[in-house]
Amino acid sequence: DAGVTQSPTHLIKTRGQQVTLRCSPKSGHDTVSWYQQALGQGPQFIFQYYEEEERQRGNFPDRFSGHQFPNYSSELNVNALLLGDSALYLCASSLGIVRYGYTFGSGTRLTVV
Amino acid sequence: KQEVTQIPAALSVPEGENLVLNCSFTDSAIYNLQWFRQDPGKGLTSLLLIQSSQREQTSGRLNASLDKSSGRSTLYIAASQPGDSATYLCAVSPLNTGNQFYFGTGTSLTVIP
Numbered sequence: 001d002a003g004v005t006q007s008p009t010h011l012i013k014t015r016g017q018q019v020t021l022r023c024s025p026k027s028g029h030d031t032v033s034w035y036q037q038a039l040g041q042g043p044q045f046i047f048q049y050y051e052e053e054e055r056q057r058g059n060f061p062d063r064f065s066g067h068q069f070p071n072y073s074s075e076l077n078v079n080a081l082l083l084g085d086s087a088l089y090l091c092a093s094s095l096g097i098v099r100y101g102y103t104f105g106s107g108t109r110l111t112v113v
Numbered sequence: 114k115q116e117v118t119q120i121p122a123a124l125s126v127p128e129g130e131n132l133v134l135n136c137s138f139t140d141s142a143i144y145n146l147q148w149f150r151q152d153p154g155k156g157l158t159s160l161l162l163i164q165s166s167q168r169e170q171t172s173g174r175l176n177a178s179l180d181k182s183s184g185r186s187t188l189y190i191a192a193s194q195p196g197d198s199a200t201y202l203c204a205v206s207p208l209n210t211g212n213q214f215y216f217g218t219g220t221s222l223t224v225i226p
Contacts, residue, residue, distance in 0.1 A: 004156075042219060043204075043216050044216075098145065098212060099144070099145065101145065101159060104158070104159070106156035
């Protein structure tokens, strides 16, 4: 049973560029949440997608956007990259609301230079 | 806004010792609490999930307790092993937001052989 799959694992981008990160949820899960984890910090909630719509959003600018596809997979897009966007981006899947907790992927390490 | 604090920030113990990691949160109106383990540069691995109606959960050498009224949770690790070395993160899901977890900054554990 595959867990949460994220791609790519590592990425280097130049300031001002755009990036797309991808996530496939655990089999049977229908909800995808994205988190940003800066070095030495706990993960910060970006947004959550359910039924192909953004259900909840954290305190992140509009440069961060996402999408969920009919097969429940999801993309995170970041426009006009800043040096401060360098972080580990984590995808978590769950069944509906967080009653049963999250399953996390291994993350995408984004470095902006 | 929910604030989650983990003490200590770092802990070093000899192999075989029993240890306790602490987590406190400011708003006791939570849906559930989840403990995770994170190896350097990796994603999060779920250890234990405690629903708001529960007092504790156990898995192998791990035991997590929850005292909602005081806003505290503890993770007890019995007979520690070098393979337990990692960062341990506590996360809570507040009732009023329901769909996101708020994370602490973690406790970095080193078990010395």
